[in-house]
Amino acid sequence: MARPAPSPLLLLVVLAGALAGGGEAALLKAHFYRPSCPAAEAVVRDIVVARVAADPAALPARLLRLFFHDCFVRGCDASVLVDSMAGNTAEKDAGPNGSLGGLDVIDTAKAVLEAVCPGVVSCADIVALAARDAISFQFGRDLWDVQLGRRDGVVSSASEALSNIPSPSDNFTTLEAKFASKGLDVKDLVILSGAHTIGVGHCNLFGSRLFSSTTTGVAPATDPTLNAAYATQLRAACGSPSNNVTAVPMDPGSPARFDSHYYVNLKLGRGLFRSDAALLADSRAAGMIHALTKEGYFLQEFKNAVRKMGRVGVLTGGQGEIRRNCRAVNS
Template sequence: MMRAPPTLLLLVVLAGALAGGGGVEAALLKAHFYRHSCPVAETVVRDIVQASVAANPAALPARLLRLFFHDCFVRGCDASLLIDSTAGSTAEKDAAPNRSLGGFEIVDTAKAVLEAVPPGVVSCADIVALAARDAVSFQLGRDLWDVQLGRRDGVVSRASEALSDIPSPSDNFTTLEANFASKGLDVKDLVILSGAHTIGVGHCNLFSSRLFSSTTTGAVAPATDPTLNAAYAAQLRAACGSPSNNATTVPMDPESPARFDSHYYVNLKLGRGLFRSDAALLADRRAAGLIHALTKEGHFLKEFKNAVRKMGRVGVLTGDQGEIRRNCRVVNS
């Protein structure tokens, strides 16, 4: 068989990356990127994340996965979410959608260790990507997806961009589809990545409009969004108490809130999707058509690993773009 010329092979690789929504830069990501420059990188992150998750298994997997998602949806997967605000600039992490995020300290710990062996090599963006995978995979006892590495860190972080780019729990399907498409992600990716809501919690004020309505006198009365199961709505009203309650949280998956499984889709079919954006998936024929197959756990886990890897290539910086931040919270001076 005639061997393809190297230039042709490179074009094929680049075309594959572009088709996956990652662009030319994503083609430079690869497995075991730090094999020679920092061989312990992946082990250090895994050990720190797993020790933390073992101490808080109910909360940390969802927090670290959400951190990765929110980072990738603003400026791409460049760790711009980790940058602290300054006197002259409000950063992404202080935008309203990000104020309830957690897990920053775990990334900081991993970065501090890796800066010693050796400094300036492992990016904050890659640590976020690894931490999400390692946290979600802990309970499964195996890696749910492989992480390609080689991301570099961004140097710009704006709260205004987080407000405009991060999907809202109240979004309808049209808005969600357009948001994901702007990141090179399609309807299938939208449906599968929404399955991450099988773990974690939601604050009552983010879905209270589905539970309460205002009367003509201004008082608040019970109500039920017609797309929401009535019995489930009653449970949520009892837990939340009032539409302004932003302190109380409820599990996004009422059946198995700490297990990364396919129950999210089972709940959707029963009218128990917590957010309006969850229920919106049933409003589109294409999205609704994907949900039945995803109720099978093996199918969901297989599809999720493909979708989250694709998300991890969104807008990445590679080569000599960006920088390797010495401190994930501060741009290098």
């Protein structure tokens, strides 16, 4: 049976995403700081490696998530790092960003670089490098190359974070539209979702899949797309659907290793969030999952997808600014 034609709205979203930042992204290049701050990449790498070595289970996921959340709001411009001020609630204080971590690593790298090369290296590039270096730690080599030359944004809005960042409860149609608005396609959606192979999820973000809203004494109503035995384990760990303290691994069986096991879990009905299970609801997305269970293929495709994401909506040249402090726009 032929697939229905895409809706006019989705086509407009795809077009807008494809056009947004295209010219600016072309100005990014490898070793951008070699003439102006030769030590830039080494400084970030040394700081990230030292911190990840002390916290290998949690920090890589936090730094990768920070990069993802930054790029999905106004592009990869470090707007996620800005602190709220009187009259403006910034991105980091929006609900989806409440559990972000790793910001202190970015602060440390920026402070060192400002001492070495003041006013040269953007916070946006530090975020991009830190994500790569954190994930690469377990491999002992760079998993992907990072093109540099991003500049920092001067606007940060919590409301924009709420409307742009994909939610753990999103269905496939919503996920596809949010990714398309950034110039990312279904393949990018499936592959970047593989980042859930590391990190944890808090119970309140998936509790509705486990517990019925009916009165006490009625057996819990489980999302039928969720593996029953896995659901039982999650209910025991969480206790209630509103538990926002307890967190569980997003990739049971391989929670601290960046690998293809996320897709193995998906095929077994062990995707933690509705947004994970949603990948099986679309024939295009579901058709990609078997090949991605092969680790070499996943790592190669992730490299391509994360580099593409890193070019979303970037500011270059005379756009934006180079912040002196990643937490505040220059005055």
